[in-house]
Amino acid sequence: MSLSLSWSIKRVNTKFEFKIARNAFSHYDRLILELRDDQHLAYGEAAPNVRYEAGPEAIIAMLESKKSQILELPIDDAESRQEALEKMFPESYAAQAAIDTLFWDLHAKRQNKPLWQIFGAREDMVISSYTIGISDLSAIPAKIVEAAPYPILKIKLGTDYDHDIIRAIRAETDKVLRVDVNEGWKTIDEAMRGTEWLIEENVEFLEQPMPALQLDDIAKLREFSPIPIVADEDSVRPEDLKGLVGAYDGINIKLMKCGGLTNARKMIELSQKYEFDIMMGCMLETSIGISALAQLGSFARWLDLDGNVLIADDPYLGVGNVGGKIILNDKPGLGVEPR
Ligand SMILES: [Mg+2]
Structure with a gap:
């Protein structure tokens, strides 16, 4: 054909x-x-x-x-x-x-067949977080209102006003927070101070607190931190995982970093071998990209598959997202079609 x-x-x-x-x-x-x-x-x-x-x-x-x-x-x-x-x-x-x-x-x-069935995945998966990007403090209340349906928020930090951001969010909500620093804390002292402060703030995990490849510092931070530490910019491809043992508790798998579903499956297998908790995340992607990784969603401990719901005009329809619950469909393949 x-x-x-x-x-x-x-x-x-x-x-x-x-x-x-x-x-x-x-x-x-x-x-x-x-x-x-x-x-x-x-x-x-x-x-x-x-x-x-x-x-x-x-x-x-x-x-x-x-x-x-x-x-x-x-x-x-x-x-x-x-x-x-x-x-x-x-x-x-x-x-x-x-x-x-x-x-x-x-x-x-x-x-x-739906792809998730071919992958041996389950329909059921954990609730996905909803991301709150960095903004002026005055914009935070509106973002928390927009995030109302979502029980888990992922907060972007790595600014010189991180405390103010968390305080502004905590003034609005007591939801579970996940914190993504996107490599923003440059020294171990800064990272330890930031982590120590977040311990009191009901934070479920801390994502890529320090620049990628600063693995000795991250290992020190992990020993110090009661909050699990998850690699994102450090966990790009399957071959990266071995080197992260000891520095991280979990790894974030994204299609646009690892090169697709075939490598995502490889990273799932390696995570089991190296005992990493699996997070699955995304870029700002339409429902095509989000539906693709959701086919493997049941293998994740933590999900951050919110790219399509952060878009105002997603041109595609695929998996549903109801209050962070990702809903697979029974259509063949990714189950995606133009909106
Ligand atoms: Mg990240």
């Missing part, structure tokens, strides 16, 4: 400006891929993150030059496909993720 591949950029706007310790955006360009055979249409998304790689235009240039190779990739042999993708797109994890997702979607659609 002959395949055809096409792509387009979709600009999505966020409900609020999305600001973290390194940058701020109010819209994102997402690269949507479509793969067709005679009967099926499969989807994939590249949401390249500026910390890790160039933007969608760079990926389009790569796709144009590699189109025929992509169409020859094996549909049913994910391992060798991933190996080929890593050679074809060594500089773009998002491109790898988009193409890997396309092929998994097609593979499942040809079997007429």
